[in-house]
Amino acid sequence: MSVLIRNIRYTLVEQAVLSTHVVVAIALIRHLGPEQYGVYSYYLSVAAILSVLTFGAFESLYVREVAQRRDSEALTSTLLLLNFAGALLTATALFLYYLLHVQSERLSLLLMGLTAASTFMCIKNTLRAYFIGRQQLGIAALLNVGLFVVSIVLKVAGILTGQALAYFFLLFVVDTALAIAVFGTAYGWRRAVGFAELRHWSAFLFARGWPLLLAGLAIMVFVRIDQVLLFHLRSEREVGEYASMAWLIEKLYVFVGIVMTGFFPYLAEKYRSDPAQYLRAVRVGHKLFSMIVVPIAAFLIANHEAVVAALFGREFAADSVALACLAAALVFSYWGAINQKVLIVSNALKLDLFFAGCSAVVSVALNALLIPRYGVLGAAAASLAAHSFYFWAQFFIRAYRRYNFYMLAAAPVPLIMSLACLLLSRVADGIVVQALIYCAAYAVLCVLALRTPISEEYGTLGRLFFSRFFRLGRAVP
Numbered sequence: 398m399s400v401l402i403r404n405i406r407y408t409l410v411e412q413a414v415l416s417t418h419v420v421v422a423i424a425l426i427r428h429l430g431p432e433q434y435g436v437y438s439y440y441l442s443v444a445a446i447l448s449v450l451t452f453g454a455f456e457s458l459y460v461r462e463v464a465q466r467r468d469s470e471a472l473t474s475t476l477l478l479l480n481f482a483g484a485l486l487t488a489t490a491l492f493l494y495y496l497l498h499v500q501s502e503r504l505s506l507l508l509m510g511l512t513a514a515s516t517f518m519c520i521k522n523t524l525r526a527y528f529i530g531r532q533q534l535g536i537a538a539l540l541n542v543g544l545f546v547v548s549i550v551l552k553v554a555g556i557l558t559g560q561a562l563a564y565f566f567l568l569f570v571v572d573t574a575l576a577i578a579v580f581g582t583a584y585g586w587r588r589a590v591g592f593a594e595l596r597h598w599s600a601f602l603f604a605r606g607w608p609l610l611l612a613g614l615a616i617m618v619f620v621r622i623d624q625v626l627l628f629h630l631r632s633e634r635e636v637g638e639y640a641s642m643a644w645l646i647e648k649l650y651v652f653v654g655i656v657m658t659g660f661f662p663y664l665a666e667k668y669r670s671d672p673a674q675y676l677r678a679v680r681v682g683h684k685l686f687s688m689i690v691v692p693i694a695a696f697l698i699a700n701h702e703a704v705v706a707a708l709f710g711r712e713f714a715a716d717s718v719a720l721a722c723l724a725a726a727l728v729f730s731y732w733g734a735i736n737q738k739v740l741i742v743s744n745a746l747k748l749d750l751f752f753a754g755c756s757a758v759v760s761v762a763l764n765a766l767l768i769p770r771y772g773v774l775g776a777a778a779a780s781l782a783a784h785s786f787y788f789w790a791q792f793f794i795r796a797y798r799r800y801n802f803y804m805l806a807a808a809p810v811p812l813i814m815s816l817a818c819l820l821l822s823r824v825a826d827g828i829v830v831q832a833l834i835y836c837a838a839y840a841v842l843c844v845l846a847l848r849t850p851i852s853e854e855y856g857t858l859g860r861l862f863f864s865r866f867f868r869l870g871r872a873v874p
Contacts, residue, residue, distance in 0.1 A: 411538035415545055419648055421552050425565065426641050426709055428556050435636030437562060438644075439628040442621040444516060446614075447490050451483035451519035452476070454613030456526045457741050458606045461665040463530025473527055473584075475598035480519040487516040514570040521576035524584050530662060540579050548572050608746035615753035619760030619783045623776035626764050631772050635716075639773045641709045642720045643780075646727050649693055668742045682735050687807035690731035692839050695815035696832070697724035703828040719777035726777075726784040732804045733787050748794065756787040814842040 426434050459476055528537040551571065555564045624643070627636045667675035697704060701720040705713055740749040760783035767775025818838040822831040 411534075411541055414542045416651070418545065418549060421549055421556070422644070422648075423708055424556050425552065426644070426713075428559075429562065429565075429637075431634045431637030431641075431712055433562050433633075433637070434640060435628065435633035435638075437565070438624050438640035439633070439636055440566070442624040444487075444491060445621045446617045446625070447487050448516055448519070449610060449614040449617060450487040450490060451516055452479045452602075452610070453483075453519045453522055454609040455479070455602050455606045456522060457738075458602065458609055458746075459523065460526050460530040460662060461741065463527060471594040472598050472601075473523070475595050476523050476602065477520060478595065479599065479602070480523055481517070484517040484519055488514070491516075514573060518573045518576060521573070521580050524577075524580035527584060536583060540583055544572070544576050544579060547575060605744075606746070608750035609741075612746070612750040612753035615750070615757035619753075619757040619780075622757075622761055623764050623768070623780060626768050627772070627776055630768050635772050638713050638716055639719060639776055641713050642705060642717070642723055642777075645704075645708065645720070646723045649727060650730060664738060664742050679735065679739060683732075683804050684807045686731045686735060687804060688811050688843065690728050691808060691811035692815040692818065692835075694724040694728045695812070695819060696835055697721065697727075699819055700828055700831070707828050716773035719773045722774070722777035722781045726781040729781075729784040729788045733784070735804075736788075736791055752787050752790050755790060756783045759783045759786050814839060818842070 429437060455476060459472065462472060525537050525541070528534065548568065548571075551568055552565070555568070624636055624640055627639055664675060664678060667678060698721045701724070702714055702717040705717040705720055737749055740746070760779055763779035763782055764776060767779055769775075771778070818835045821838050822835040825831050825834055
């Protein structure tokens with residue numbers, strides 16, 4: 398467990414620094430307003446859906462193989478070449494989409510071009526995945542933080558000087574170029590791959606990872622199709638209102654990334670070498686995710702209008718009830734994150750594809766049905782249905798059903814604590830003060846719960862994270 402804790406510690410430090418981007422992003426949303434932020438989000442959503450062509454979905458498979466193999470340079474070089482070719486293909490697809498659907502002013506062409514350039518970020522993601530797979534998270538975290546600081550400085554300068562929308566799209570190109578240069582230098586561009594190795598590893602990736610490609614497309618569709626349909630069926634303003642709330646939920650999903658960055662390589666290694674330790678880590682992960690996501694969702698559901706108004710302004714709060722639906726969907730997103738990694742580790746990629754594909758179908762159908770009449774609220778309801786379907790569908794697979802029961806069993810304790818903290822926070826006025834009281838009360842209850850053996854897993858979770866991170870009590874051997 399010491400490797401897992403070290404990895405999560407590096408990731409926590411990295412994400413603590415990166416979390417300061419939230420303040421800048423909120424300032425950017427306020428600066429652009431609902432209409433322009435709707436345009437901003439629309440282009441990014443189109444690019445995200447087409448990004449499956451960059452073969453970024455191979456990343457989980459790649460991390461698993463790097464974690465289990467000592468010699469992975471040929472595999473890395475092959476995936477980098479596929480990323481480059483896929484980015485070119487994605488850029489071409491974006492321009493074709495522009496010609497067929499946008500057909501408006503020159504600014505639209507400029508924005509689409511800058512968005513296309515940002516698709517080359519997949520090269521940086523592969524290089525970062527190499528260090529993650531080698532469990533060298535310190536290097537990955539240091540480089541990411543350096544790039545983040547440069548990006549934040551440029552964004553703040555743009556906001557303070559009142560730059561137009563095109564400036565912030567131009568930053569995509571700058572961020573991408575710097576990221577590729579920095580991570581490429583750290584990796585060393587060690588050697589070119591031969592044709593025989595390229596053919597071998599390409600065949601390996603496509604043979605093992607084609608379900609991941611289709612699942613990645615399905616996931617991007619059911620995550621982003623709502624903003625695309627809102628743009629075409631309703632208005633830019635409604636896209637901006639919905640996208641601001643979806644952005645908030647996306648940022649709250651960051652805790653999954655914090656845990657999974659160190660958690661997934663550990664699971665991939667222990668799945669073969671120590672099955673008992675692997676299963677223990679999965680149980681602890683379920684408890685941890687429930688302790689994180691349930692209080693977040695409970696607070697957002699109870700205070701959705703006040704949260705939107707405080708963060709983005711009253712002009713974004715017309716349909717703030719959608720945030721309550723998205724917060725409920727966040728719970729299922731957290732619960733599904735571990736199950737998806739379990740499917741990948743156990744090589745059940747076709748099953749993951751089936752779940753993601755069905756969720757995408759549900760998302761597209763419900764969005765097309767609900768958005769024309771209900772707008773933002775219809776998109777949020779469709780998102781909740783799609784995320785919950787991905788979770789509940791796994792109950793029909795007997796081999797993986799127990800993981801869902803683990804998560805459902807983990808929910809009551811944090812839910813009861815969250816409701817108690819909500820009642821306590823009502824003694825104060827103002828959403829900021831209520832949030833501070835809520836967080837402080839929940840933190841106290843977490844200390845009591847995690848350091849009291851409510852169950853074997855809660856006891857393990859308390860000893861593991863509190864003893865190793867904060868040096869409280871006896872460390873786990």
